[in-house]
Amino acid sequence: MSNVFVLGHKNPDTDSICSAISYAYLKNQLGMDAEPIRLGDVNNETAFALQKFGFDQPRLVERVSEEVSQVILVDHNERQQSAVDIADVQVIEVVDHHRIANFETTDPLYFRAEPVGCTTTILLKLFKENAVEVPANIAGLMLSAIISDSLLFKSPTCTEQDVQAARELAEMAGVDAAEYGLAMLKAGADLSNKTLEDLMSLDSKEFEAGGHRFEVAQVNAIDVAEVTSRQKEIEVLMNEKIARKGLDLFVFVVTDILNNDSTAIVLGSRSGIIEGAFKSSVVDNRVLLPGVVSRKKQIIPVITEALS
Amino acid sequence: MSNVFVLGHKNPDTDSICSAISYAYLKNQLGMDAEPIRLGDVNNETAFALQKFGFDQPRLVERVSEEVSQVILVDHNERQQSAVDIADVQVIEVVDHHRIANFETTDPLYFRAEPVGCTTTILLKLFKENAVEVPANIAGLMLSAIISDSLLFKSPTCTEQDVQAARELAEMAGVDAAEYGLAMLKAGADLSNKTLEDLMSLDSKEFEAGGHRFEVAQVNAIDVAEVTSRQKEIEVLMNEKIARKGLDLFVFVVTDILNNDSTAIVLGSRSGIIEGAFKSSVVDNRVLLPGVVSRKKQIIPVITEALS
Numbered sequence: 246m247s248n249v250f251v252l253g254h255k256n257p258d259t260d261s262i263c264s265a266i267s268y269a270y271l272k273n274q275l276g277m278d279a280e281p282i283r284l285g286d287v288n289n290e291t292a293f294a295l296q297k298f299g300f301d302q303p304r305l306v307e308r309v310s311e312e313v314s315q316v317i318l319v320d321h322n323e324r325q326q327s328a329v330d331i332a333d334v335q336v337i338e339v340v341d342h343h344r345i346a347n348f349e350t351t352d353p354l355y356f357r358a359e360p361v362g363c364t365t366t367i368l369l370k371l372f373k374e375n376a377v378e379v380p381a382n383i384a385g386l387m388l389s390a391i392i393s394d395s396l397l398f399k400s401p402t403c404t405e406q407d408v409q410a411a412r413e414l415a416e417m418a419g420v421d422a423a424e425y426g427l428a429m430l431k432a433g434a435d436l437s438n439k440t441l442e443d444l445m446s447l448d449s450k451e452f453e454a455g456g457h458r459f460e461v462a463q464v465n466a467i468d469v470a471e472v473t474s475r476q477k478e479i480e481v482l483m484n485e486k487i488a489r490k491g492l493d494l495f496v497f498v499v500t501d502i503l504n505n506d507s508t509a510i511v512l513g514s515r516s517g518i519i520e521g522a523f524k525s526s527v528v529d530n531r532v533l534l535p536g537v538v539s540r541k542k543q544i545i546p547v548i549t550e551a552l553s
Numbered sequence: 554m555s556n557v558f559v560l561g562h563k564n565p566d567t568d569s570i571c572s573a574i575s576y577a578y579l580k581n582q583l584g585m586d587a588e589p590i591r592l593g594d595v596n597n598e599t600a601f602a603l604q605k606f607g608f609d610q611p612r613l614v615e616r617v618s619e620e621v622s623q624v625i626l627v628d629h630n631e632r633q634q635s636a637v638d639i640a641d642v643q644v645i646e647v648v649d650h651h652r653i654a655n656f657e658t659t660d661p662l663y664f665r666a667e668p669v670g671c672t673t674t675i676l677l678k679l680f681k682e683n684a685v686e687v688p689a690n691i692a693g694l695m696l697s698a699i700i701s702d703s704l705l706f707k708s709p710t711c712t713e714q715d716v717q718a719a720r721e722l723a724e725m726a727g728v729d730a731a732e733y734g735l736a737m738l739k740a741g742a743d744l745s746n747k748t749l750e751d752l753m754s755l756d757s758k759e760f761e762a763g764g765h766r767f768e769v770a771q772v773n774a775i776d777v778a779e780v781t782s783r784q785k786e787i788e789v790l791m792n793e794k795i796a797r798k799g800l801d802l803f804v805f806v807v808t809d810i811l812n813n814d815s816t817a818i819v820l821g822s823r824s825g826i827i828e829g830a831f832k833s834s835v836v837d838n839r840v841l842l843p844g845v846v847s848r849k850k851q852i853i854p855v856i857t858e859a860l861s
């Protein structure tokens with residue numbers, strides 16, 4: 246059994262899974278007995294990346310404190326996005342690229358957050374700072390994470406540092422970033438084997454602002470209408486989740502990965518803020534968000550501001 | 554007027570002042586219009602270091618939001634230790650070596666915390682990562698901060714990285730670390746020009762744990778009895794502060810910098826926890842803490858644990 250778990254957020258995306266594997270590898274090279282784990286199912290996109298570069302899924306662990314007393318968080322820091330029993334273990338490191346909130350420690354720790362598009366862009370720096378070589382298959386995973394988080398460099402969260410890191414990683418991995426990346430995104434946008442319940446929870450994150458709890462789910466799609474045509478069924482599931490979790494707002498975002506727009510369905514007692522916040526008309530609980538693809542940069546700050 | 558302020562914590566210590574000056578210098582070299590400021594009076598030790606290396610005190614600014622909209626925090630992250638109007642500006646970077654708590658942002662930022670003994674140990678890495686040379690006088694300030702935070706490398710917070718950084722910085726600054734360091738610490742332990750009110754607030758930090766508010770003040774001394782002989786007067790001032798700020802616990806620590814022990818005076822409704830927490834007898838509101846010199850590593854976690 247390992248001493249330290251390395252974990253990404255709940256409803257893991259490609260960055261969370263690939264960062265956990267890559268950073269655990271680096272820590273092992275530096276002499277720490279670390280194991281990557283996951284807090285939920287791996288999505289189609291991530292499965293495509295793992296398969297391509299020859300990795301198994303990390304082990305699913307629900308309660309981390311039953312096996313370890315120390316953990317490293319990657320790709321998140323907010324406690325409600327982490328393991329349910331995160332309060333029962335010591336967080337010894339964080340490597341992340343999100344806002345910082347709902348995070349508190351008793352002791353000093355290594356906390357490395359940078360405003361870049363992807364956790365693995367920071368991890369590449371850590372490999373270099375520690376003079377550890379990135380193996381080709383790990384480089385492939387790290388590249389996959391950047392492509393995923395940046396929607397092939399099109400998201401406004403994507404920085405020059407991410408583009409440069411991806412360039413280096415693609416060369417190390419021996420793949421063509423554009424070609425491989427589009428194939429990976431398409432695998433992720435293939436919703437044919439997903440139920441509506443799956444779509445609702447696949448990549449859904451909970452936040453707090455101004456005393457209100459809100460959740461934003463996001464799915465990538467090639468054909469947005471395929472999803473929105475089932476809006477009535479989706480709303481039933483959304484209302485169930487709002488009631489069960491006591492949410493004040495639930496936003497379900499469908500992002501068109503070819504045209505880089507999003508359509509959102511909004512429900513909850515605070516859904517009235519959406520129209521003003523995004524300066525777009527909400528018709529029949531639905532709103533078009535032109536040019537919006539990044540939950541972190543284009544959706545969460547806007548809602549947080551409006552609720553505060 | 555500058556665009557960005559770089560600031561350390563309230564009741565600034567040598568690390569807070571020297572880190573603000575050094576990091577503002579680095580940011581200026583990188584093209585940012587940054588100015589170091591201070592939130593309070595400079596202590597005798599810091600004044601000695603500034604004088605030695607030819608720097609003026611940074612400008613005192615009470616309300617940062619009246620002049621800038623963005624700030625960089627060094628040597629702290631908890632909002633109650635920062636500018637009173639910290640909520641009204643955007644924190645764009647943090648470089649720190651303390652626990653993380655009471656810190657929250659709306660947007661991603663650069664947050665670099667490492668479990669080392671001093672902020673300037675991390676700053677030296679940032680100079681190197683950005684390929685900016687450290688001028689001799691800035692190196693002197695950065696060395697002063699490490700000597701101050703580590704009590705000349707004797708504090709348990711001091712890591713091998715701090716010792717190594719101090720070695721490099723002493724060479725750059727052209728000083729003998731041991732000789733200069735002792736002179737600087739002695740200048741700081743000279744309490745002859747200080748009132749008891751000064752001692753109470755010179756280096757005092759407020760914390761929260763388990764819904765309780767507590768404050769820990771610390772002074773360095775060569776002759777501890779010189780301070781503790783005035784315990785009755787000190788207690789009057791402590792009780793005033795407890796009443797004024799609504800504290801549940803106030804701990805006044807006098808640290809013997811030659812023998813590396815501390816004596817503490819403890820007051821407040823929760824002072825009963827001290828005996829059990831430190832496994833030492835409290836007699837007449839006073840407790841001896843053998844080998845304790847670090848508030849951060851040997852006092853705050855113990856009190857936090859006991860209050861939680």
Ligand SMILES: [Mn+2]
Nearest residue numbers: 260320364394
């Ligand atoms: Mn990410």
Ligand SMILES: [Mn+2]
Nearest residue numbers: 568628672702
């Ligand atoms: Mn410090």
